[in-house]
Amino acid sequence: MTRLSTHDAIIIGAGPAGTSVALTLARHGWAVALVEKSAFPRRKVCGEYMSASNLALLDRLGIGEAWRANAGPEIRRVGLFSGETCVEAPMPHAKDEPSANGFGRALGRDILDFLLLQAARSAGVEIFQPYRAVAIERDGDMQTVQIQAGDETTMLRAPVIVAAHGSWEPGPLPSQLEKANRPSDLLGFKAHFTGSSLAPDLMPLLAFPGGYGGMVWADHGRLSISCCIRRDMLAQLRKHKHHGPEHQGHVSASDAVFRHLMDSCRGIRDALETAHLDGPWLAAGPIRPGLRSCYEGDIFRVGNAAGESHPIVAEGISMALQSGWLLASELACAPAGRAGREAAGRHYAAAWKGLFSTRVYAAAAIARIALRPGSAALMEATVRNFPKALTLGAQLSGKIKPVPGFV
Numbered sequence: 001m002t003r004l005s006t007h008d009a010i011i012i013g014a015g016p017a018g019t020s021v022a023l024t025l026a027r028h029g030w031a032v033a034l035v036e037k038s039a040f041p042r043r044k045v046c047g048e049y050m051s052a053s054n055l056a057l058l059d060r061l062g063i064g065e066a067w068r069a070n071a072g073p074e075i076r077r078v079g080l081f082s083g084e085t086c087v088e089a090p091m092p093h094a095k096d097e098p099s100a101n102g103f104g105r106a107l108g109r110d111i112l113d114f115l116l117l118q119a120a121r122s123a124g125v126e127i128f129q130p131y132r133a134v135a136i137e138r139d140g141d142m143q144t145v146q147i148q149a150g151d152e153t154t155m156l157r158a159p160v161i162v163a164a165h166g167s168w169e170p171g172p173l174p175s176q177l178e179k180a181n182r183p184s185d186l187l188g189f190k191a192h193f194t195g196s197s198l199a200p201d202l203m204p205l206l207a208f209p210g211g212y213g214g215m216v217w218a219d220h221g222r223l224s225i226s227c228c229i230r231r232d233m234l235a236q237l238r239k240h241k242h243h244g245p246e247h248q249g250h251v252s253a254s255d256a257v258f259r260h261l262m263d264s265c266r267g268i269r270d271a272l273e274t275a276h277l278d279g280p281w282l283a284a285g286p287i288r289p290g291l292r293s294c295y296e297g298d299i300f301r302v303g304n305a306a307g308e309s310h311p312i313v314a315e316g317i318s319m320a321l322q323s324g325w326l327l328a329s330e331l332a333c334a335p336a337g338r339a340g341r342e343a344a345g346r347h348y349a350a351a352w353k354g355l356f357s358t359r360v361y362a363a364a365a366i367a368r369i370a371l372r373p374g375s376a377a378l379m380e381a382t383v384r385n386f387p388k389a390l391t392l393g394a395q396l397s398g399k400i401k402p403v404p405g406f407v
């Protein structure tokens with residue numbers, strides 16, 4: 001059966017980018033439809049760390065209090081775990097914030113995304129979940145989005161379409177990226193552990209052959225460990241004799257990644273010695289770091305769909321929340337009609353670039369160093385002699401960059 005409904009805006013994807021834009025537009029009186037293919041709460045490949053610079057925005061979105069009540073400990077130190085090396089340095093501090101708010105913390109994406117979605121629902125956003133957006137078609141000054149749940153198809157119409165579907169899944173929408181399959185692709189993995197001995201205020205960067213990652217305490221005694229690993233390295237690990245001839249061809253990707261992390265990094269072994277896996281490992285990707293168009297073919301893009309930092313800097317949630325808010329602020333004051341949308345698209349694209357492009361380039365440079373064969377040793381030596389390089393890296397990656405309109 002097909003049914004049709006009309007809104008002012010249709011948002012595709014209910015990650016932090018989609019809920020941020022949906023919620024803000026709804027607060028401006030817009031009729032908003034939000035389409036999400038997965039049922040919530042759901043876990044997600046993500047390190048789950050968020051900089052404190054977002055707290056005023058979370059307050060504005062209505063979940064600041066719940067975030068403060070649930071998130072893990074304040075992260076006051078940044079570190080590097082690589083081979084036998086474990087170095088640490090102070091995390092840069094957001095001086096404009098009251099000290100209790102000045103450090104980032106981690107909250108599970110099962111909780112964060114659910115809180116944001118509930119806030120969007122309370123603000124009057126109409127939520128279509130679990131529905132997958134499968135096509136977008138122009139229809140005069142409006143656009144039609146076809147969404148599907150099992151055999152049921154619904155058509156949604158609106159003048160404004162926002163792609164907030166992330167960047168890791170190829171698909172038929174014009175805003176989705178093409179399938180990638182290169183040896184250098186980076187695949188994402190993530191797990192939660194309980195009972196870890198990692199210092200609660202430390203977030204180490206993990207550098208290991210063929211990849212990088214991070215560890216941080218999140219909510220309710222869960223340690224979040226996440227990483228990216230090259231496709232060719234993963235294939236090699238899954239074949240490796242290390243797993244014993246009886247397992248040839250049967251080593252799961254997550255087992256191979258976990259073994260590799262434990263074998264290549266003393267800091268990870270120490271932190272997980274007494275720990276227990278909490279839920280299954282998750283995998284995603286390949287990830288697609290880089291800058292993309294913010295507005296193309298009359299479709300606006302937010303979050304990873306607009307541009308993505310290598311997760312080595314743990315800034316993707318910030319960029320998603322902030323880009324959603326930036327776009328909604330531009331749209332809310334734009335005149336109706338195509339010319340108004342185009343002007344909003346231009347202003348939004350300029351604001352996006354000013355706020356995030358340094359972060360994307362800095363993350364790419366840090367990731368290149370971490371991934372180059374042999375350069376882990378150079379990185380270890382630099383950071384051992386100059387631990388403040390870690391603080392500087394965190395600063396360059398936007399950890400304390402204020403959000404315009406919130407200072």
Ligand SMILES: Cc1cc2nc3c(=O)[nH]c(=O)nc-3n(C[C@H](O)[C@H](O)[C@H](O)COP(=O)(O)OP(=O)(O)OC[C@H]3O[C@@H](n4cnc5c(N)ncnc54)[C@H](O)[C@@H]3O)c2cc1C
Pocket residue numbers: 012013014015016017018035036037038045046047048049050131132133134164165166167169171188189190226227228287302303304305311314315316317318320
């Ligand atoms: C290993 C790793 C570690 C990371 N660690 C961190 C970290 O510590 N801190 C940080 O800030 N960032 C981190 N990131 C990055 C962060 O996860 C992303 O940048 C962030 O999730 C982007 O948010 P988003 O809202 O744009 O997209 P997503 O969070 O990807 O949300 C997109 C949503 O759209 C839905 N969707 C997709 N297609 C459709 C469709 N066709 N129809 C309907 N719904 C659809 C999906 O189900 C999903 O819920 C990490 C990433 C990786 C890979």
